[in-house]
Amino acid sequence: AAPPAPAPIRQLPEAVVHRIAAGEVIQRPASALKEMLENSIDAGASRVSVTVKEGGLRLLQVADDGSGVARSDLPLLCVRHATSKLRAYEDLETIATLGFRGEALASISFVAHLSVTTMTRGAQHAWRASYQDGALLDPPGAKPCAGVPGTVLTVEDLFFNVPTRRKAFRAGGSEEGALILDLLQARVFGGGTRYAVWAAPRVGFTLRRQGESRADLATSPGASRLDVVRAIHGPDLAACLLPLAVSRGLEPTADLPADAPGGPHLRAEGFVTSLAWTGRRGALVLFINGRCVECGPLKRGAEAVYASLLPKGPKPWMFLDVALPPRQVEVNVHPTKREVGFLGQDEIVDAICRELEATLLAAMSSRTFATEA
Ligand code: ADP
Numbered sequence: 001a002a003p004p005a006p007a008p009i010r011q012l013p014e015a016v017v018h019r020i021a022a023g024e025v026i027q028r029p030a031s032a033l034k035e036m037l038e039n040s041i042d043a044g045a046s047r048v049s050v051t052v053k054e055g056g057l058r059l060l061q062v063a064d065d066g067s068g069v070a071r072s073d074l075p076l077l078c079v080r081h082a083t084s085k086l087r088a089y090e091d092l093e094t095i096a097t098l099g100f101r102g103e104a105l106a107s108i109s110f111v112a113h114l115s116v117t118t119m120t121r122g123a124q125h126a127w128r129a130s131y132q133d134g135a136l137l138d139p140p141g142a143k144p145c146a147g148v149p150g151t152v153l154t155v156e157d158l159f160f161n162v163p164t165r166r167k168a169f170r171a172g173g174s175e176e177g178a179l180i181l182d183l184l185q186a187r188v189f190g191g192g193t194r195y196a197v198w199a200a201p202r203v204g205f206t207l208r209r210q211g212e213s214r215a216d217l218a219t220s221p222g223a224s225r226l227d228v229v230r231a232i233h234g235p236d237l238a239a240c241l242l243p244l245a246v247s248r249g250l251e252p253t254a255d256l257p258a259d260a261p262g263g264p265h266l267r268a269e270g271f272v273t274s275l276a277w278t279g280r281r282g283a284l285v286l287f288i289n290g291r292c293v294e295c296g297p298l299k300r301g302a303e304a305v306y307a308s309l310l311p312k313g314p315k316p317w318m319f320l321d322v323a324l325p326p327r328q329v330e331v332n333v334h335p336t337k338r339e340v341g342f343l344g345q346d347e348i349v350d351a352i353c354r355e356l357e358a359t360l361l362a363a364m365s366s367r368t369f370a371t372e373a
C-alpha cells in the first residue's frame with residue numbers, strides 16, 4: 001500500500017515543550033531534592049531541613065538558613081534559564097557554585113506546585129510567593145509574611161500533570177523515600193548522591209517524614225565528616241576507616257600549562273576502609289569540585305588495588321572529595337550533572353590509586369607490627 005499522506009508539522013505549545021524538558025531534569029523526587037539541596041548549599045546555608053510526605057511525591061520541603069532571595073528577584077525565581085550564578089559562557093571555566101543553568105526550579109514549577117517563603121538578612125519580614133509553569137502567580141503575587149532569614153521551598157504533588165510518570169511510582173512512595181534518605185546519607189548500600197558527609201562540618205542536615213517527631217537523619221553543623229559517617233553507618237564502619245590524602249602537581253598539558261591559574265594540580269581527601277573491613281557491600285562516594293559524580297575508571301582502579309592486596313575480599317567503602325582546578329573540569333556535560341569530564345583522567349586515577357595502595361600497606365604493616373610486639 002502507498003504510504004499515508006504526511007501529517008502536518010506543527011510548532012508545539014511552549015508549555016508542552018517545557019513540560020517535556022522538565023521531565024529530563026526532574027526524573028523523580030530525589031532529583032528534585034538534589035537540586036534544592038544544591039541551591040541551599042550555594043546560598044551558604046549552615047542548616048538544611050528536609051520534610052517529605054509519601055517519599056516526596058506529595059510533599060518535598062527544604063528549609064535553609066542561607067542568603068534568601070531578594071524581593072525584586074522573586075518574579076525571576078522560576079523563569080527558565082534565569083540564574084544568579086552565571087553571567088557569561090566563559091564563567092563556566094571557573095564556576096564555583098553547584099548550579100548555573102537556571103533550570104531546576106523552572107523545571108519543578110512545570111511538573112509540581114511550588115511555593116517559596118524567603119527572607120534576606122536585615123529585611124523587616126519575609127515574602128511568600130507561588131509559581132506555576134515558570135511564572136510567579138500574580139495575583140496573588142508576592143505577599144509579605146513573618147519569617148526568619150533563609151528560604152523555605154515547598155514542592156507539592158510532584159508530577160500531578162504527568163500521569164504516566166506519577167503512575168510509575170509505587171503507591172505511598174516508600175521506594176522514593178529510601179532514595180531520598182540515600183541522597184543525604186551516603187549509605188554503604190546503594191547509589192545516589194550523598195551530601196550529609198560531604199557538606200560536613202559546614203552544613204548540618206535534618207530529614208524528617210511529615211508528622212513524625214523522630215528525624216530519619218540529623219547531623220549538626222560543626223560535626224566532622226567522620227562523626228557524620230559514624231552517626232549514619234555506625235561505629236563498625238567508622239572504626240575501619242583510614243584517612244586518605246593526595247596532593248600533587250600533575251603533568252602540564254596544552255590545555256592546562258604549568259603557569260595556568262590554579263595549575264594542573266590534584267588534591268583529594270577522604271576515607272577508605274582498611275583491609276580489616278568485612279562488610280558485605282561497598283561504595284565509592286565521589287565528589288569532584290563539590291559535585292557528586294560517578295567515575296568508572298577510578299572505581300575500577302581502586303577496587304583493583306584492594307583485590308591485589310586481599311583477593312576475594314569484600315568490596316571497599318570509600319569517600320573521596322577531589323579538588324581540581326576548575327579549568328580542568330568540564331561540568332557542562334549533562335543536565336543532571338551526574339557525570340563530569342576532566343582533563344588528565346588517567347594520571348589522576350593513577351595518582352589516587354597509588355596513594356590508596358600506600359595507605360593500605362602502611363596500615364597493614366603497622367597492624368602486623370602491633371600484633372607482633
Ligand atoms: P541555578 O541553581 O542553576 O541558578 P535554580 O533553578 O536551581 O538555578 O535556581 C534559580 C535561582 O534561584 C538561583 O540562581 C538562586 O539565585 C535562587 N535560589 C534558588 N534556591 C535558593 C535558595 N535556597 N536560597 C537562595 N536563593 C535560591
Ligand code: MG
Nearest residue numbers: 035039099104
Ligand atoms: Mg540550582
